[in-house]
Amino acid sequence: MKQPGGATVAVVEVENEATATAGGEPTAAAPAASHHVLTLSLRVMQLGPAMILVTLVVVLSLLSDVFLSFENAGNVMKQSAVVCVLALGQLLVILTRGIDLSVGSNLSLSGVVGAIVWRDHRSAAAAILATLATGCVVGMVNGLLYVKGRLPHPFIPTLAMLTAASGLALYLSHAQTIQGAPPVVNTLGAGRLGWIPGAGPIGWFPVATLVVVGVAAVVVLITRGLVWGRWVYAVGGNPEAAVRNGIPVPSVLISVYALSGLMAGVAALLTMGKGNAASPTSGSLAELDAIAAVIIGGASFLGGRGRVINALTGALVIAVLRNGLNLLGIDPNWQYMATGAVIVLAVELDVLRGHVEGRVRSLQAVAAQ
């Protein structure tokens, strides 16, 4: 290097400062030790939702003697299946910094369409296809409105769709519940696997849980294994950089809403099968549980961070909480308040995690000097 000029001197000063802070610690080992503690607590906090779920299960098992049984586990799993599936779709959307408020209404609409097809044509395949296609198309319209319509935030098209889809569901069904569902759909929504031991010949393990596991496996595969999934995380992490790196951001966004809609279709099949009917309001407010599950699962509203397993855990947290409070005979209104409290608690934990991450990062910066 040549003569040190102004800028170089400034850099040297910064370096000295950093060394001074590091040297100011009582021992050289101290920063390293606190670094380890921080990294460790970070690891624990990264368990986030699983920690909450385990705590809930332990506490409820102590408080209620029926909670920890195969039958009850089966009930919780069955009750949570719809929210699990919706949460998987919602996760994809939230990963891209978006939100899908329409999944509840979309569920109702898709179910109504499927039930009408079944009533009028008695074809299970056609009914299932109609249900899934309706969900997917509604989701795709959301995405197109957001991207091509240049709406400022997905809140707006999906809020509009929430209203529109529920209106359409009521119109198509004449505001009546449509009875009946294909037998195979009944099995998916209400069936139990008798051959899994634990609770008599009827069994306890819901077929719906198999559906959840199957769908979750597919979502894991496409988010972790495919280029598409990498793009989803990239778009959420830094949309502008995604554009600069040649990632087709509009198509990624549209595909994500289409998949969220498809999940609403799957959830509609489970709901229809469970009740052997499709009501035009069967999905009302389900979007809130789905969003809550994803948030409890530690996904960031800022995009780019969130895991399938954690979103499912979030959905289970909500279901376990409701089930437990039910078993304890607590006023249902308290259940809503408790769910609210858990959302705040989970996000607080996440904020704390963010702080710790920041600390780890600055310690590494000092260590690198």
Added chain:
Amino acid sequence: MSGSDPTSRPVLEVRDARKRFGAVTALDGVSLVVEGGEVLALLGDNGAGKSTLIKAISGVHHLDSGTVTLDGVDLTGANAMTVRANGIETVYQDLALFDNLDPAANFYAGRELAGPAWLPPPLRFLRHGQMAQRTRELLDRLQVSLPDLDAPVALMSGGQRQAVAVARAVAFSTRVVILDEPTAALGLRESGRVIELVRRLKDDGVAVILISHSMDQVQAVADRALVLRRGRAVGEAVPTAENHELLVSWIVGASAGAAG
């Protein structure tokens, strides 16, 4: 303006670039030429239009008028992907990293190694191992040491993040590398490494545009320096110690010797 050596052809050429943002004229008729194996320093005060100029080259901004050509091929108005596909790599001032992804994912963002080829690109399966392996090799070769290659870059220091961004550009460039204040966040040692990388690119025949506020770095590595002020090219000189005063006067706008 023309290259100092009449036999070498310009790799990248910008002619009469103009760009307005509303009432602000960010570029007011700037032209520049860079040859292979040459380092052109772009100097100028804050807001002079340097970043706007390089973003117009890299396809982030579209010029209101003017042309960008690479090896004589018109790239005016091409999007960022096309520009990259033509071998122009850019390290942006604001880095453009994906904080939530690890270094390998950052390296290959938008050009993931995946297969099989008969599937449409988004549906191909990521080759995680291959990408991680190549990233590690490259970082080793560039002597960039990172504590944890599996951690998202959000957890890294400013210098480490900068190193990832520069290494990415170096790895994929074939014709031109544009570096917008690549050493702004770096300590002395890391800055020296980046300058060393610039020299290596130069030796490989790559054309380099370096934006820097450090006259020492510019003197150490650049063959020519072009000064922008308020969106205009106000002068060009070889950055030697003797020309230091002259360049500074152009940057700050003291009238002496300003040329259109």
